[in-house]
Amino acid sequence: MPDKPPARKVPTQRDVAAAAGVSTATVSYILSGRRDRTTPVTPETRARVLHAVERLGYRLNHSGRALRRRSTELVCVVYRMPDNPWVERLTEQVQQIGADSGYSMIALPLRDRQPDPPALRVLQERYVDGAVVANGTLVEADELARLAAGGLSVVVFHDDLEPDGFDVVDLAQRAALTELVAYLRRRGHSRIGYLAHDVELAAPDDAVQSLKYRSIAEAAAAAGAPLDPRLVVPGADQRDRAYRETQRLLAADNPPTALISASDRGAIDAIWAARDLGRSVPGDLAVAGIGNTSEGSAIRPGLTTVGLPRLDFTVPVTRLYERILAPERLPGRRMTQPWQLIVRESA
Amino acid sequence: MPDKPPARKVPTQRDVAAAAGVSTATVSYILSGRRDRTTPVTPETRARVLHAVERLGYRLNHSGRALRRRSTELVCVVYRMPDNPWVERLTEQVQQIGADSGYSMIALPLRDRQPDPPALRVLQERYVDGAVVANGTLVEADELARLAAGGLSVVVFHDDLEPDGFDVVDLAQRAALTELVAYLRRRGHSRIGYLAHDVELAAPDDAVQSLKYRSIAEAAAAAGAPLDPRLVVPGADQRDRAYRETQRLLAADNPPTALISASDRGAIDAIWAARDLGRSVPGDLAVAGIGNTSEGSAIRPGLTTVGLPRLDFTVPVTRLYERILAPERLPGRRMTQPWQLIVRESA
DNA sequence: CTGAAAGCGCTTACAG
DNA sequence: CTGAAAGCGCTTACAG
Numbered sequence: 001m002p003d004k005p006p007a008r009k010v011p012t013q014r015d016v017a018a019a020a021g022v023s024t025a026t027v028s029y030i031l032s033g034r035r036d037r038t039t040p041v042t043p044e045t046r047a048r049v050l051h052a053v054e055r056l057g058y059r060l061n062h063s064g065r066a067l068r069r070r071s072t073e074l075v076c077v078v079y080r081m082p083d084n085p086w087v088e089r090l091t092e093q094v095q096q097i098g099a100d101s102g103y104s105m106i107a108l109p110l111r112d113r114q115p116d117p118p119a120l121r122v123l124q125e126r127y128v129d130g131a132v133v134a135n136g137t138l139v140e141a142d143e144l145a146r147l148a149a150g151g152l153s154v155v156v157f158h159d160d161l162e163p164d165g166f167d168v169v170d171l172a173q174r175a176a177l178t179e180l181v182a183y184l185r186r187r188g189h190s191r192i193g194y195l196a197h198d199v200e201l202a203a204p205d206d207a208v209q210s211l212k213y214r215s216i217a218e219a220a221a222a223a224g225a226p227l228d229p230r231l232v233v234p235g236a237d238q239r240d241r242a243y244r245e246t247q248r249l250l251a252a253d254n255p256p257t258a259l260i261s262a263s264d265r266g267a268i269d270a271i272w273a274a275r276d277l278g279r280s281v282p283g284d285l286a287v288a289g290i291g292n293t294s295e296g297s298a299i300r301p302g303l304t305t306v307g308l309p310r311l312d313f314t315v316p317v318t319r320l321y322e323r324i325l326a327p328e329r330l331p332g333r334r335m336t337q338p339w340q341l342i343v344r345e346s347a
Numbered sequence: 348m349p350d351k352p353p354a355r356k357v358p359t360q361r362d363v364a365a366a367a368g369v370s371t372a373t374v375s376y377i378l379s380g381r382r383d384r385t386t387p388v389t390p391e392t393r394a395r396v397l398h399a400v401e402r403l404g405y406r407l408n409h410s411g412r413a414l415r416r417r418s419t420e421l422v423c424v425v426y427r428m429p430d431n432p433w434v435e436r437l438t439e440q441v442q443q444i445g446a447d448s449g450y451s452m453i454a455l456p457l458r459d460r461q462p463d464p465p466a467l468r469v470l471q472e473r474y475v476d477g478a479v480v481a482n483g484t485l486v487e488a489d490e491l492a493r494l495a496a497g498g499l500s501v502v503v504f505h506d507d508l509e510p511d512g513f514d515v516v517d518l519a520q521r522a523a524l525t526e527l528v529a530y531l532r533r534r535g536h537s538r539i540g541y542l543a544h545d546v547e548l549a550a551p552d553d554a555v556q557s558l559k560y561r562s563i564a565e566a567a568a569a570a571g572a573p574l575d576p577r578l579v580v581p582g583a584d585q586r587d588r589a590y591r592e593t594q595r596l597l598a599a600d601n602p603p604t605a606l607i608s609a610s611d612r613g614a615i616d617a618i619w620a621a622r623d624l625g626r627s628v629p630g631d632l633a634v635a636g637i638g639n640t641s642e643g644s645a646i647r648p649g650l651t652t653v654g655l656p657r658l659d660f661t662v663p664v665t666r667l668y669e670r671i672l673a674p675e676r677l678p679g680r681r682m683t684q685p686w687q688l689i690v691r692e693s694a
Numbered sequence: 695c696t697g698a699a700a701g702c703g704c705t706t707a708c709a710g
Numbered sequence: 711c712t713g714a715a716a717g718c719g720c721t722t723a724c725a726g
Contacts, residue, residue: 010473010498012703023713028705041711059497062472063419064703066410067718074474076453081438083430083456091428091456095466104468106423107454109430109438119442121451122421125409126357150406151357239615240645268586272619298587359719370697375721388695411719414702 011056019052020045031060071129073103075320076122079134081109085293087134089311094132097317101325103129110137123147130324132317133157135171138208148332153323155316160207163332167323169316174215176306176339180288181219183341184258189286192220193231193249193256195242195266201234212262212290231256236266246273250285257286258347264289264296264305271299271346286347292339302344309340358403366399367392378407418476420450422667423469426481428456431610432640434481436658441479444664448672450476457484470494477671479664480504482518485555495679500670502663507554510679514670516663521562523653523686527635528566530688531605536633539567540578540596540603542589542613548581559609559637578603583613593620597632604633605694611636611643611652618646618693633694649691656687 013031017024026041030049041049052058066072077094079087095105106128108119120143123131130153133139141161148154148165155167159174184192200213207214213232220227230252235245242261246269249255261267267289274285281287281301289296292307316335323330360378364371373388377396388396399405413419424441426434442452453475455466467490470478477500480486488508495501495512502514506521531539547560554561560579567574577599582592589608593616596602608614614636621632628634628648636643639654663682670677 013705014703024704025706025713025715026711029712032705045712057493057496060472061414061703062468062474063410063413064718065472065705067408067414067703067720068705070718072410074469081430081435082432083428085429088428092458095458099465104466106469106474107456109454111439111442118446119451121409122453125407125412127409127421146404149404238645239642243646295586298585299590360721361719371720372697372699372722373695376696379721392696408719411702412721414704414719415721417702 010061011058012061013058015056016049016052016058019056020048022049032065071324072127074106074128075103075130075132075324076106076108076128077132077134078108078110078123078137078139080137081111083109084291086291086308086311090132090134090313090317093313093317094320097314098321101321103321103324123152124150126150126152129153130320131155132320135173136208136211138206151329153320155320155323157316158208159211163334165329165332167316167319167333167335169335169337171308172336172338173211173306176341177212177215177290178219178222179341180260180304180306181216181223183343184260184286184288184347185223185225187258187286187347189258190225191231191254191256191258192216192225192227193233193259194227195236195245195259195261195270196232196234197236197262198234200262201232216260228256236262239265239269242266242269243273246270247277250274250277250279255285257284258288259285260288260290262290264291264293264303264307267303267305267346268295268299271301271303282345282347288347292342296342297344301346304344304347305342307339307342308337309342313337357408358405359408360405362403363396363399363405366403367395369396379412418671419474421453421475422450422477422479422671423453423455423475424479424481425455425457425470425484425486427484428458430456431638433638433655433658437479437481437660437664440660440664441667444661445668448668450668450671470499471497473497473499476500477667478502479667482520483555483558485553498676500667502667502670504663505555506558510681512676512679514663514666514680514682516682516684518655519683519685520558520653523688524559524562524637525566525569526688527607527651527653528563528570530690531607531633531635531694532570532572534605534633534694536605537572538578538601538603538605539563539572539574540580540606541574542583542592542606542608542617543579543581544583544609545581547609548579563607575603583609586612586616589613589616590620593617594624597621597624597626602632604631605635606632607635607637609637611638611640611650611654614650614652614693615642615646618648618650629692629694635694639689643689644691648693651691651694652689654686654689655684656689660684 013024013027017027077091133156135157145164157169159170161168200210203209217227233245235241267287270287271281274281279285289303289305292305296303296305360371360374364374424438480503482504492511504516506517508515547557550556564574580592582588614634617634618628621628626632636650636652639652643650643652
């Protein structure tokens with residue numbers, strides 16, 4: 001097979017240099033804006049070059065620059081689709097904080113249960129300088145260590161991971177979920193239901209993907225009210241399913257008196273489902289969510305939930321760029337940003 | 348236990364070649380899997396090389412390969428955050444269909460009202476070979492033409508754009524929205540409210556961002572029932588706001604008899620809000636959504652909405668890869684995948 | 695069957 | 711103030 005057929009050649013700095021009658025070095029200095037110590041080019045030269053750029057429609061070739069500079073000026077946020085307010089805020093801050101240093105952001109949305117997706121190529125092949133791995137994303141610890149060893153700057157939101165050339169943000173989710181269960185127990189609930197994410201029930205042994213489920217199950221057992229398997233149902237992913245599953249639970253014999261949903265969204269649907277069946281919340285059914293999204297504070301009754309009190313990732317995101325820009329490899333660091341129990345009216 | 352920061356040099360193919368006692372050409376042939384016409388390397392050589400790769404922890408450097416190959420084997424999906432089932436399905440198909448040709452996908456989630464975000468660097472500087480620009484994303488027509496002229500393969504979901512070196516998928520949204528308004532008029536509604544996306548009210552003159560609003564307003568005026576400005580409110584973006592705004596509309600003097608929400612999500616919240624005020628749907632308030640998400644078919648009453656009957660983007664996504672892999676530049680093509688009015692019970 | 699060598703498009707230390 | 715030249719890490723036509 002012959003070389004990629006050049007339909008129409010894309011102009012390079014060499015073409016710009018030729019058109020402007022200067023060397024490629026001059027073009028590069030002008031375009032990169034890095035004069036370093038040298039005195040600047042004359043305004044006339046600069047104008048000629050910029051004019052040639054315009055006329056030829058020149059666009060920088062990233063691969064050439066990245067190869068030479070040994071950095072891509074690009075970071076990646078890895079998360080599981082669909083996104084959520086948490087991820088939206090994270091990407092926003094990654095964009096904003098990185099913009100000052102000339103960094104752009106791309107996203108790598110993964111899907112359920114892809115253990116080592118080919119998508120990780122983007123991280124493995126130095127396509128980006130750094131990555132933030134969002135909470136609940138399935139990337140192996142070994143792989144993270146290898147990526148870090150390969151020079152990628154990595155910050156991972158994970159509750160059970162040792163820093164190993166990368167940084168870890170511990171959300172202390174288990175402690176907050178344990179507190180929620182203890183709270184429900186104190187309110188007299190012994191039949192607690194759980195509206196799970198599909199992935200939790202598909203891989204109940206996976207410590208990352210089933211963290212919420214496991215934490216709640218363990219806390220319930222420890223608090224003397226083990227979860228009845230019949231009260232653990234899927235449906236937190238989609239509104240209609242959350243609604244239907246809740247109604248099924250309530251219509252069955254021996255229904256739960258309290259229901260925890262893996263998502264605030266599902267919890268709100270559960271409240272709706274209960275009301276439509278004529279049950280009061282929290283009187284007949286206490287409902288709690290997980291995530292502390294803004295919806296939870298707006299509905300009536302206010303949603304009792306567990307999550308971050310404020311969506312502010314300045315510390316870990318700043319750390320990411322600090323790691324990227326550091327002249328030498330930084331040791332792994334652990335940060336903590338604990339989830340909290342937020343009690344409102346629904347439970 | 349402090350980490351050991353190994354400021355170690357990242358191994359290259361040269362290192363692998365040295366360790367295995369072969370040339371870099373051999374390493375490259377083995378790793379890229381492209382033997383082309385040449386006969387394959389001996390199993391012994393291959394094993395030695397792979398062993399060296401393993402031992403050194405070698406990882407391909409993408410920039411080197413991309414520079415040489417003049418292609419990145421990467422495509423980008425551009426859309427506005429937050430994502431939605433539509434975008435989720437699109438990314439899924441871009442991933443799946445591209446995998447066969449060795450392509451990976453990255454995402455470029457934009458935010459409201461960024462006219463020419465620095466994020467576009469990813470498209471401009473040849474970070475990727477191709478891009479799909481999702482419906483409602485704010486990228487200028489000029490910029491698209493320039494990107495296409497620069498060799499980027501682009502497929503844009505847009506209803507009012509001429510193909511110009513890139514392909515356009517026309518969803519015919521305006522026609523479907525006009526049909527929805529006509530349908531409501533036939534059912535006797537003359538006071539039609541609109542629950543808008545924030546961005547629509549912020550930039551009502553923007554043809555892309557306010558397409559839904561404008562289409563509905565124009566259709567209503569043409570059908571002899573111009574929208575009352577007091578019945579046009581924001582809130583389709585967030586559940587709690589959709590709920591509150593709907594209740595405000597219903598509590599005010601001269602409330603709407605029909606409400607169209609810019610999102611199915613907002614429409615469902617509107618139904619909830621109406622019920623909580625003791626109004627029946629569609630009796631007291633007809634409610635229609637936009638988007639045809641799966642939630643709409645699951646709730647009671649079923650949601651009348653407008654959108655794609657099926658979430659299948661095989662045709663445009665296949666076209667994207669066809670364009671990328673074509674030996675020469677393909678002319679722009681227009682594709683049509685029309686939205687439809689889906690009548691259920693809510694209106 | 696394998697290796698030496700050119701070159702993709704940039705950047706930058708260095709010479710002029 | 712500007713240019714010639716080396717080299718980043720790959721791939722591949724070509725020679726051996």
